[in-house]
Amino acid sequence: MSTAPDTKKLRVQAIRWQAQGICSYELVDPDGHALEPYEAGAHVDLYLPGGIVRSYSLAGDPSDNSHWLLGVLLEAKSLGGSSAMHKKVRVGDLLEVGTARNAFRMANAAKHSILIAGGIGITPLKSMAHALKSAGATFDLHYCARGPNHVAFMQELQALVPQGHLHLHFDGGEPSKGLDIANLLKVAVPDTHVYFCGPAGFMRACAEASSHWPKEAVHCEHFKAPETKPLDLPDGAFEVHLVKSGATIQVGPDQTIVRAIELTGRRVPTSCLSGLCGACKVEYVAGEVDHRDYILNDDERTHCMTVCVSRAKGKTLSLNL
Ligand code: FES
Known part of the structure; x- marks a missing residue:
């Protein structure tokens, strides 16, 4: 089972004022290497001072791997992420950055x-x-x-x-x-x-x-879970079988699957914990899922779920973990 996130250090090469409350950040490999390719719509996680993890979309040209470009709005009610970016991060700093993930893919067929x-x-x-x-x-x-x-x-x-x-x-x-x-x-x-x-x-x-x-x-x-659907909805106990490791885990009525798995000493990669980013997507092989995320499409939902918010509709679920 995956544990620590896959991260690398990138240098802040430039910070530019873009608009009221918005700065852009240009990140480069400190040794001058090209960065990994990404698709339009992708985002990355930044591991900021104080243990804060935030996801930001890549705003640059995906065909240009010389740098990654982020745009960050200083939120009026910042919980630490945008405030750390605007007030603490300086040109020349090294930031810990995750791999690019895409939950907002483009269709190829559009005219x-x-x-x-x-x-x-x-x-x-x-x-x-x-x-x-x-x-x-x-x-x-x-x-x-x-x-x-x-x-x-x-x-x-x-x-x-x-x-x-x-x-x-x-x-x-x-x-x-x-x-x-x-x-x-x-x-x-x-x-x-x-x-x-x-x-x-x-x-x-x-x-x-x-x-x-x-x-x-x-x-x-x-960016955030829609306000009409509160996320703190755990509402029924069930059992999760982890097929690869052979473990069986009880998920309490007030617990997420992610939390229940963590309590057994295992970890699933997570980022937003809100059903928005796809970091915790896993395959399920049996059981009926109550999907509560905002990113999986209907096809993906036939065999995948986000374990940070989604739950079992019945009494058991089997995950390919
Ligand atoms: S951690 Fe982001 S969708 Fe689960």
């Missing part, structure tokens, strides 16, 4: 793509814009922000997105005055895929506006 970013949600969508441009695919990028001072990566976006296809929408902090998402997605256009990422209210609006689109044409990534 056209609509990218919709809310605030700092621009980061994964910017890397998608790079990938689409490299592939010669057409796309529109809608970037919703409070005002011009809140637009990150402006110069890069202007150079990257073909003329007439970068749409900035300013709402002054009042979403009803911004982009009419329902109108934008009113017609489900064949062979067109929609990607969105942003804060909770924006995500809800995009999900509602795209609900009549084919499921496989709509892709999103949450």
